[in-house]
Amino acid sequence: MSRRMIIAGNWKMNKPPSQAAEFIRQLVPLVADAEAEVVCCVPAIDIVPAVEAAKGSNIRIGAENMYFEEKGAYTGEIAPDMLVDAGVSHVILGHSERREYFAETDEMVNRKVKAAFAHGLIPIICCGETLKQREQGITIDWIRQQIKIAFQDITPEQAAAAVIAYEPIWAIGTGKVATSGQAQEVCHAIRQLMGELYGPEVAEQVRIQYGGSVAPANAAELFSQPDIDGGLVGGASLKPDFGQIVHWK
Numbered sequence: 001m002s003r004r005m006i007i008a009g010n011w012k013m014n015k016p017p018s019q020a021a022e023f024i025r026q027l028v029p030l031v032a033d034a035e036a037e038v039v040c041c042v043p044a045i046d047i048v049p050a051v052e053a054a055k056g057s058n059i060r061i062g063a064e065n066m067y068f069e070e071k072g073a074y075t076g077e078i079a080p081d082m083l084v085d086a087g088v089s090h091v092i093l094g095h096s097e098r099r100e101y102f103a104e105t106d107e108m109v110n111r112k113v114k115a116a117f118a119h120g121l122i123p124i125i126c127c128g129e130t131l132k133q134r135e136q137g138i139t140i141d142w143i144r145q146q147i148k149i150a151f152q153d154i155t156p157e158q159a160a161a162a163v164i165a166y167e168p169i170w171a172i173g174t175g176k177v178a179t180s181g182q183a184q185e186v187c188h189a190i191r192q193l194m195g196e197l198y199g200p201e202v203a204e205q206v207r208i209q210y211g212g213s214v215a216p217a218n219a220a221e222l223f224s225q226p227d228i229d230g231g232l233v234g235g236a237s238l239k240p241d242f243g244q245i246v247h248w249k
């Protein structure tokens with residue numbers, strides 16, 4: 001079977017609601033005939049206007065984070081059901097910025113992955129090594145550990161529907177993109193691990209993105225690697241460039 005490519009934007013903490021709607025409207029014609037699945041993951045406050053602006057188009061709206069509890073006294077957090085109610089289809093979980101600045105652990109990511117699936121949301125599960133870890137030669141071991149914990153108690157059906165984003169931390173927002181060989185090596189190792197955990201069918205179905213300074217100039221080379229099924233795009237997803245990345249071929 002062939003996997004459908006998935007290109008997702010991660011707006012991070014950019015664009016107020018008024019600009020969000022305007023930008024989505026600008027993007028609609030630029031990605032209308034895309035072969036790949038197109039997702040824009042936007043700040044929580046942008047979700048409602050972005051969903052409204054994307055109506056009738058092939059752009060799906062995702063969230064950048066969520067909490068794992070159903071509801072209650074968790075000031076400032078957003079529940080899975082709230083995202084679903086607002087029209088969200090995907091949610092980024094375990095982004096390295098959340099791990100670094102908001103103390104998210106692998107165990108929290110696992111709880112969030114379980115909550116996402118319980119509510120019919122597709123998680124985009126992030127993993128990635130620091131430059132120091134790469135230099136120490138422990139990249140694959142580190143990524144395997146992150147993925148093993150993220151997928152604890154996740155069923156094979158759920159695992160097959162998941163999206164994994166391999167994002168080397170040293171390549172995020174730095175303009176220092178991984179070589180296609182480096183990205184392919186790790187994405188292949190992730191697919192191999194999914195095979196060990198769930199068998200060959202799930203390994204064949206799960207989609208694995210590369211993220212880290214993806215731009216129109218490097219997308220084709222990265223996305224043509226056999227184990228890379230698209231990208232998670234930060235900076236370049238804030239500009240019409242995103243349309244070019246979606247048409248990477």
Ligand code: PEP
Nearest residue numbers: 172173211212213234235
């Ligand atoms: C990201 O934050 O997920 C990302 C990959 O950012 P950038 O494309 O800007 O490196």
